Amino acid sequence: MDMNEIKEIFFQECEEQLAELESGLLKLNDGDRDPETVNAVFRAVHSIKGGAGAFGLDDLVSFAHVFETTLDCVRSNKLEPTQDVLKVMLKSADVLADLTNAARDGGSVDEARSRTLIRELEALAHGEVPAAAEAPAPKPVAAAPAPVVVEKPPVNDEGFQPIPFSFGDFDEEGADHYVPTVQVSFKPKKDLYAKGNEAVLLLRDVSRLGEMSVYCDMDALPTLDKMNPEEAYFSWKISVTTEKGEDGVRSVFEFAEWDCDLDIQTIEEDVVSEASGDEELPMQPVPFDLSMLDDGGAAAADEPAIIESDAAAAVAAAETATKVAQVASRAAENKAAAAASAASAAQANQAAAAGQTIRVDLDRVDRLINLVGELVINQAMLSQSVVENDNNGTSSINMGLEELQQLTREIQDSVMAIRAQPVKPVFQRMARTVREIADITGKSVRLITEGENTEVDKTVIDKLAEPLTHMIRNAVDHGLEMPEKREALGKNPEGTVRLTAKHRSGRIVIELADDGAGINREKVRQKAIDNDLIAADANLSDEEIDNLIFHAGFSTADKVSDLSGRGVGMDVVKRSIQALGGRISISSKPGQGSVFTMSLPLTLAVLDGMVVTVAGQTLVVPLTAIVETLQPEASAIHSFGASQRLISIRNSFCPLVDVGKILNFRATQANPIEGVALLVESEGGGQRALMVDAIQGQRQVVIKSLEANYTHVPGIAAATILGDGRVALILDVDAVVAASRGQSLKQDISLAATG
Amino acid sequence: MKKKVLTVDDSRTIRNMLLVTLNNAGFETIQAEDGVEGLEVLENANPDVIVTDINMPRLDGFGFIEGVRRNEKYRAIPILVLTTESDAEKKNRARQAGATGWIVKPFDPTKLIDAIERVTA
Numbered sequence: 001m002d003m004n005e006i007k008e009i010f011f012q013e014c015e016e017q018l019a020e021l022e023s024g025l026l027k028l029n030d031g032d033r034d035p036e037t038v039n040a041v042f043r044a045v046h047s048i049k050g051g052a053g054a055f056g057l058d059d060l061v062s063f064a065h066v067f068e069t070t071l072d073c074v075r076s077n078k079l080e081p082t083q084d085v086l087k088v089m090l091k092s093a094d095v096l097a098d099l100t101n102a103a104r105d106g107g108s109v110d111e112a113r114s115r116t117l118i119r120e121l122e123a124l125a126h127g128e129v130p131a132a133a134e135a136p137a138p139k140p141v142a143a144a145p146a147p148v149v150v151e152k153p154p155v156n157d158e159g160f161q162p163i164p165f166s167f168g169d170f171d172e173e174g175a176d177h178y179v180p181t182v183q184v185s186f187k188p189k190k191d192l193y194a195k196g197n198e199a200v201l202l203l204r205d206v207s208r209l210g211e212m213s214v215y216c217d218m219d220a221l222p223t224l225d226k227m228n229p230e231e232a233y234f235s236w237k238i239s240v241t242t243e244k245g246e247d248g249v250r251s252v253f254e255f256a257e258w259d260c261d262l263d264i265q266t267i268e269e270d271v272v273s274e275a276s277g278d279e280e281l282p283m284q285p286v287p288f289d290l291s292m293l294d295d296g297g298a299a300a301a302d303e304p305a306i307i308e309s310d311a312a313a314a315v316a317a318a319e320t321a322t323k324v325a326q327v328a329s330r331a332a333e334n335k336a337a338a339a340a341s342a343a344s345a346a347q348a349n350q351a352a353a354a355g356q357t358i359r360v361d362l363d364r365v366d367r368l369i370n371l372v373g374e375l376v377i378n379q380a381m382l383s384q385s386v387v388e389n390d391n392n393g394t395s396s397i398n399m400g401l402e403e404l405q406q407l408t409r410e411i412q413d414s415v416m417a418i419r420a421q422p423v424k425p426v427f428q429r430m431a432r433t434v435r436e437i438a439d440i441t442g443k444s445v446r447l448i449t450e451g452e453n454t455e456v457d458k459t460v461i462d463k464l465a466e467p468l469t470h471m472i473r474n475a476v477d478h479g480l481e482m483p484e485k486r487e488a489l490g491k492n493p494e495g496t497v498r499l500t501a502k503h504r505s506g507r508i509v510i511e512l513a514d515d516g517a518g519i520n521r522e523k524v525r526q527k528a529i530d531n532d533l534i535a536a537d538a539n540l541s542d543e544e545i546d547n548l549i550f551h552a553g554f555s556t557a558d559k560v561s562d563l564s565g566r567g568v569g570m571d572v573v574k575r576s577i578q579a580l581g582g583r584i585s586i587s588s589k590p591g592q593g594s595v596f597t598m599s600l601p602l603t604l605a606v607l608d609g610m611v612v613t614v615a616g617q618t619l620v621v622p623l624t625a626i627v628e629t630l631q632p633e634a635s636a637i638h639s640f641g642a643s644q645r646l647i648s649i650r651n652s653f654c655p656l657v658d659v660g661k662i663l664n665f666r667a668t669q670a671n672p673i674e675g676v677a678l679l680v681e682s683e684g685g686g687q688r689a690l691m692v693d694a695i696q697g698q699r700q701v702v703i704k705s706l707e708a709n710y711t712h713v714p715g716i717a718a719a720t721i722l723g724d725g726r727v728a729l730i731l732d733v734d735a736v737v738a739a740s741r742g743q744s745l746k747q748d749i750s751l752a753a754t755g
Numbered sequence: 756m757k758k759k760v761l762t763v764d765d766s767r768t769i770r771n772m773l774l775v776t777l778n779n780a781g782f783e784t785i786q787a788e789d790g791v792e793g794l795e796v797l798e799n800a801n802p803d804v805i806v807t808d809i810n811m812p813r814l815d816g817f818g819f820i821e822g823v824r825r826n827e828k829y830r831a832i833p834i835l836v837l838t839t840e841s842d843a844e845k846k847n848r849a850r851q852a853g854a855t856g857w858i859v860k861p862f863d864p865t866k867l868i869d870a871i872e873r874v875t876a
């Protein structure tokens with residue numbers, strides 16, 4: 001693994017953390033005051049900062065740092081997370097996401113926005129809380145126009161900086177070069193050992209600084225029977241001559257200085273020489289041999305015996321002190337500790353069971369899906385040829401085939417489940433959209449999401465974001481009234497947009513409801529007349545008027561606003577939903593708001609279909625569209641106008657549509673009595689009876705895109721390969737129904753849909 | 756013999772960086788994602804030194820250090836705290852919990868290895 005791979009991991013992680021951050025902030029916004037929520041939010045920003053620092057992503061680090069500081073105030077209860085505070089934080093989360101994306105993809109960030117937010121965050125951390133202002137975090141923002149001055153990675157004051165050490169230093173020592181001698185008095189406390197520090201290691205590090213002599217004071221050591229193995233009994237007097245001076249020595253004791261009595265002084269050279277002779281303590285220069293650490297006390301041979309033993313004893317004693325403590329502690333068995341660790345292990349297992357995931361490259365899954373698709377087709381073909389060649393229905397081959405079919409189906413379902421993802425990420429993105437539009441329009445909006453764990457194929461999710469964003473923009477921009485107006489109407493000045501996802505009969509249904517003014521039907525109607533979409537005297541139901549907004553180029557806003565006027569209308573939304581094999585409809589109540597309902601297939605890879613014959617061609621009709629099938633009787637067929645026919649079903653009339661005629665398979669309408677009618681539910685509500693010649697059966701088919709391999713064919717949604725190896729076309733029911741109104745298929749089906 | 760390091764950090768990024776840095780420096784590395792897992796892994800890992808983050812879900816660094824220090828078998832293991840938080844308060848708390856030393860993030864490999872060398876024989 002190299003740094004680039006780790007960086008890739010970092011960005012993946014950022015995405016998760018950003019999602020965590022946003023959902024946490026939204027929870028806080030809803031009044032959640034669980035400290036763990038605050039902690040999770042803090043951790044998310046903290047992690048991003050930590051990783052960003054490692055990769056030198058300075059913009060990201062400095063913004064995250066300010067954000068983190070403010071969040072820390074919330075965490076330590078210095079700052080109350082009010083709605084206003086959270087508003088700033090949610091915006092900051094958006095900017096953090098932008099910065100992350102910019103760091104990854106090299107895009108640019110709205111610097112003015114991030115500067116403003118940094119100021120706001122700092123104001124929250126300092127301004128509102130005087131206590132926190134006393135110890136402000138270093139401001140990463142310069143007064144100069146330079147966007148964000150990079151804050152140096154925080155280095156602590158004591159300056160734990162590794163001191164490079166090389167033996168070359170000694171060679172440079174000239175005779176006249178003054179090298180300070182530092183005297184250290186070091187008396188460890190019990191805690192020093194308890195925290196995993198070791199006197200012997202500290203002595204070793206001091207010895208690496210320069211020439212060292214050491215004396216160990218063992219006077220405090222009691223007799224063995226009185227000795228507590230965990231107590232610290234030794235103290236040391238060290239004298240080291242080092243280039244690094246007092247500070248260098250002090251840095252060695254950085255980790256230990258709280259847990260020992262430490263006195264470090266630089267001695268003047270003459271003082272040293274005077275003192276060395278008649279020092280009260282026997283300060284003998286002892287070459288500190290590192291090998292003693294390994295050999296457990298072998299001393300340098302060429303020293304006088306007495307000194308040797310002193311030195312060896314000093315080091316050995318230090319070692320013994322720690323070793324004894326270690327042996328004692330390892331021998332001891334503590335039931336409480338064991339129980340605690342067992343409990344924590346159990347807890348860990350639980351958590352592990354909850355969320356074990358692996359990450360897989362999407363390409364691999366797609367490949368698998370394709371292969372399974374082929375397998376399904378192959379299995380169908382195999383079944384068919386066996387059935388055709390084998391008259392004995394009970395043969396073991398048939399039974400095996402049946403099992404194979406079942407297994408194939410299960411494999412397919414399982415593979416589809418791999419691609420299934422909760423709609424949560426898309427919904428979370430919508431929260432940001434709402435915030436931004438609310439900001440621009442000056443409206444106060446609350447987004448409520450429900451069912452965000454509803455799962456749907458990843459392709460569907462990816463393609464859902466754009467139409468959804470547009471619809472949310474519309475809902476806030478056009479749907480909701482200004483706060484003053486809402487108040488005047490007796491509504492809550494804060495508008496509500498509700499985004500819901502749920503599974504319903506093998507499809508995912510997404511609803512977007514606002515509690516705004518609803519559709520102004522008079523205005524829509526007038527606009528439609530002005531644009532020649534409908535005749536001035538057309539008699540339209542409320543529902544039909546509402547659906548006019550899906551017409552191309554239709555916009556009811558008097559002024560084309562910055563938000564909605566991007567040349568994208570609801571017609572585009574409708575078309576992208578249809579491209580996903582979905583349907584969209586609207587229902588609206590004046591003064592109470594509108595509800596957009598989208599129904600989408602759970603997957604774009606397979607489809608349950610009814611295989612039918614039309615004019616000698618085999619077609620597949622999506623099962624989800626079919627309400628019922630019936631055999632028309634002559635008495636139920638009624639002629640209407642020149643060529644239209646109606647069928648009466650349970651006392652209501654329903655237009656009869658000959659699929660063969662619509663698709664130009666034949667020039668004249670077939671006799672309805674010889675065929676089968678499929679009652680389908682169409683887009684703008686209302687039912688149609690589609691006439692086909694015969695039903696072959698019901699089957700799961702693998703969708704093969706026509707657009708990808710050929711070109712779009714009006715009235716045809718896609719193609720599939722049947723068991724006998726033939727290609728069958730999948731009928732675009734809505735397009736056919738729409739075409740039946742205009743009697744021919746048009747490319748622009750959405751225009752015809754409501755006409 | 757290779758020295759064994761147990762790292763405890765919830766960030767996948769940092770875990771990977773530690774892994775690469777430590778492996779390159781010739782250490783054997785064992786990793787855990789939070790304090791709870793850290794204590795669990797500790798039981799069989801018997802590391803020479805522990806490097807831990809502070810801000811972690813489930814059990815944070817302070818709790819983890821206290822847990823190690825309460826463990827009769829492993830309480831003498833040196834623990835280095837790895838965190839971006841450099842202010843004295845956090846460091847104090849880590850020390851009171853029983854940390855041996857600390858490394859300030861973002862760390863560079865020399866700094867990390869140096870600190871580990873410092874607390875291990």
